[in-house]
Amino acid sequence: MEFSEHIKTANVEDVVLRQPLHPPSRGTLCITGHHLLFSDRVEAEEGRSGQVLLLLRNIDAIEKRTSVSSGTISIKCKDLRVLQLDIPGMEQCLNIAHSIETLSCLDCVSEMYPFFYRPSELNLQDQWGLSSPEKHYSQMAELHNRWRLSSVNRDYSVCSTYPQSVIVPKDISDDMLVKVAKFRQGGRFPVLCYYHRKNGMVIMRSSQPLTGANKKRCREDESLLQAVIDGSDKGYVIDTRSSQQAQQARMTGGGFESKSFYNNWKRLHRHMERGKALQESLIKLVEACGDESNSMDRWLSKLENSKWLSHVQTALSTAGLLAECVERDGHSVLVHGSDGTDGTLLISTLAQLIMDPCCRTLEGFLALLEREWVQAGHPFQQRCAHSAYSHARLQQESPVFLLLLDCVWQLWRQFPLALGFSEALLLRLANEAYASDYGTFLCNSDQERCAVEVKEKTHCLFQALLRPKHRDYYSNPLYERTELAIWPSVHPQSLQLWKGFFLRWTQQTRLLEEAQEEIRNMIIKWGKLELS
Structure with missing residues (x-):
């Protein structure tokens, strides 16, 4: 064209x-x-x-x-x-x-701007990305006794939304994985996404099992989950649907893990809104933020009616539950909802931020997003096709990634020394997910990116953000690494509207940004004086 x-x-x-x-x-x-x-x-x-x-x-x-x-x-x-x-x-x-x-x-991905963007300081031959399943596995020597790197999905035929390599229990063969994939929605069989070095427990993620109304079972699926907790008393399944929604899913071919066949796994339901409900929540919030004629009562009423902060609270509390199971109780956890491409990724990412100091550095956080969102098959092109103003409502739109960034901002605000990146990074990522010069958030899966040669023909956002001129701006000058978990408060009075994003085009927010930047520059200057 x-x-x-x-x-x-x-x-x-x-x-x-x-x-x-x-x-x-x-x-x-x-x-x-x-x-x-x-x-x-x-x-x-x-x-x-x-x-x-x-x-x-x-x-x-x-x-x-x-x-x-x-x-x-x-x-x-x-x-x-x-x-x-x-x-x-x-x-x-x-x-x-x-x-x-x-x-x-x-609509054509190859006609979008990232395929034409050629900044002088970047080269298409530069390394693409910060992490890969292979690199992640090689860095975790503790995994190698009980876990292996499988290339069962090398041609994307087993699961179209997974990367070519995944980490699975060592005792589970590729033939077994193929059978498990047929038993899980969209082929998203349970894979490892996090290993907790303190106690050896893991977080797995998947989609729902296809048990259906007849309560079908898959012995290979049961064996896989048993291999995850081998030697442990039990594991937890955190289902991001309500118990009623999970029951209803059986009527359309989906379902949940039955106690009869997964007797060492305890199922916990934590209902998280998704899809259209989240999109409508964002629309209502943006509408409220844009109406300058609101009285105080009307503003507070509109804020509450949008339910956005309720979604933030639910996501953080569910992630806290997941982190508690692993960190405090010492149990491995499987997370899934229905598809396993939205709320599942949201809470697994937040739980890792809560528990793991390596994920809280600038580079660690970007690598976490790459593993848990880009490689794990969050459909960015569908979810971020439109934001809050569009009149064309597509069924696939949902601001799940924006909700993640809001939750991370809440963590950043509650623990100002514990995260190695700035609010500016979160704002940049929110912009880039919806409209970008870079190819990182293009397409809906690794397979789709491979088909249009995204890695060969566009530049990587995460690599660009770590170049020296950007790294300083997106780093937190107050950062002090802590090995402790950071447990967020989810009480209503502890959560705030993310003004830097939702009210960023108002004069008051701009003045606050200028003041924060001045303080930041002073801190950096003092740090350099101390070093000299």
């Missing part, structure tokens, strides 16, 4: 841009295959930047109004910015609006 086919008007003079935290400015608007570029003539003449570059993929929705001689386009972005363009000429306005609507919703 030629992008020029969708650009009837490439540039317009005398456009007025209105954007948050800036006075209105007049200049030239240009549209390309992937960007809107606005250039302010006056600021450019005075030697200031005067440019706004907006990735079209970042646009969630547009609204247009026209008259005989002009038009206005309101642009609502996935990062929650709202921009307004006043364009002279009705035809020019309609042409620009049409181009934005078309080019911001390209």
Whole structure:
């Protein structure tokens, strides 16, 4: 496809841009295959930047109004910015609006901007990513007695959403894994995602078993889970559905692990909302944050009705339960919901952050996200197709990754010394998941990325964030490593709205950011003086 086919008007003079935290400015608007570029003539003449570059993929929705001689386009972005363009000429306005609507919703992955982005400081031959199942296994010598690296999924035929290599119990053969995969939804058989060095317990994750109404069983699945707790008294299954939802799933072919066949495993149900409910919660919260006419009572009512902080609370408390089972009680845990690609990844990631100091460094956290989200098959392209403003509601959309980042921010705020990264990193990741110059969050699985050669033809976000010029900015200057677990408080009064994200385009939040940056610079300066 030629992008020029969708650009009837490439540039317009005398456009007025209105954007948050800036006075209105007049200049030239240009549209390309992937960007809107606005250039302010006056600021450019005075030697200031005067440019706004907006990735079209970042646009969630547009609204247009026209008259005989002009038009206005309101642009609502996935990062929650709202921009307004006043364009002279009705035809020019309609042409620009049409181009934005078309080019911001390209479905073909290989036509997206990461395949065209070529910064001078990065090379396509650079190493892609920070971690892999092979590297993770090789770094954990303690695993090698009872666990092995299996390449049963090397051609993605056993599970389309798993990576090519996975870590499984040593006693379970690849033939057995193939049978277990047929018994688990989407082929997502139980695999190891975390080994707790303190006591040797593990976290496994999978999808639901396909027991169905007839209570089918799979002896290979039972053997796999028994091999996980060999020599231990019992293990726990944390199901991210309510007991009633799990029962209902049996009527459509799904189900749960029966006590009769998994008698050494105790099942715990912790209902976590997913899919459409989470998406609607985000929409209600963003709507409340954007309504400046709210009274205090109305604002608090809208905040509560959105239920967003309730989802944060549920995720953190479920992750805390998982961490307690492993850290305090000394038991291995299997986590799953139905598909095992959303809430399962959310709580396994948070539990690892709670327990493991290695996951709390800047590099460790990015490697954790790569293992638990990118490689483990979270469908980023489906979940992050639209944010809170879009009028086109797709069934697959859900802000699960954003919910994770909000939960991590709560941890960061409650334990300001324990995490080695800054809030700025969480904000950057939230932006990148929805619209990015990099290929890290493209597609829905490792298999899909392989098919379009993402690793060969795009740059890796995580590698870029660790380059020296970014590393300092995204590091926490107050960080002090602790080997202790960090147990978050989930009392309502302990959880706060993530203002840095949801209210980031307000003057009050911007002033707070400036103050925090000044404090950060002072801390860094003092640290350098002490070292000298």
